[in-house]
Amino acid sequence: MTPPRGGEAELQPPRPSRWACEVLVVGGGPAGASAAYWLANAGVDVLVVEKKHYPREKTCGDGLTPRSVHQLEQMGLADDLAQHHRCKGLRANAYGRTIAMS
Numbered sequence: 001m002t003p004p005r006g007g008e009a010e011l012q013p014p015r016p017s018r019w020a021c022e023v024l025v026v027g028g029g030p031a032g033a034s035a036a037y038w039l040a041n042a043g044v045d046v047l048v049v050e051k052k053h054y055p056r057e058k059t060c061g062d063g064l065t066p067r068s069v070h071q072l073e074q075m076g077l078a079d080d081l082a083q084h085h086r087c088k089g090l091r092a093n094a095y096g097r098t099i100a101m102s
């Protein structure tokens with residue numbers, strides 16, 4: 001896209017009809033997306049702005065703690081989660097030591 005001459009567009013306030021909201025969430029990661037979900041669920045007019053494109057490129061171990069799973073289930077994602085493997089414990093090995101958690 002060609003930038004406007006003199007950068008006028010950057011100095012313009014957002015158009016209310018397009019951008020007005022009660023709550024603006026900056027960042028659509030797990031925290032922002034969850035906050036926006038619950039706000040919208042409560043009837044709040046919420047807008048999320050995310051600087052990256054979805055799906056976000058992000059380094060991750062792809063593991064969810066029980067509390068995270070519970071939160072996602074509360075957001076109606078139980079069926080999606082059920083398609084993935086569920087671990088019932090965790091064993092960590094490092095420096096000759098082993099810690100087992102269940």
Ligand SMILES: Cc1cc2nc3c(=O)[nH]c(=O)nc-3n(C[C@H](O)[C@H](O)[C@H](O)COP(=O)(O)OP(=O)(O)OC[C@H]3O[C@@H](n4cnc5c(N)ncnc54)[C@H](O)[C@@H]3O)c2cc1C
Nearest residue numbers: 026027028029030031032049050051052059060061062063
């Ligand atoms: C290597 C690594 C592995 C991990 N593995 C796991 C794991 O296996 N399981 C797990 O549960 N957690 C894991 N985590 C932790 C998990 O990634 C974080 O807890 C989680 O991403 C935090 O969510 P967040 O929404 O607070 O922040 P973020 O995920 O960082 O989201 C913030 C978002 O805000 C956006 N943003 C920032 N500034 C702006 C701006 N000015 N305008 C618009 N958008 C903006 C960013 O693009 C980003 O998408 C891992 C973390 C790392 C580093």
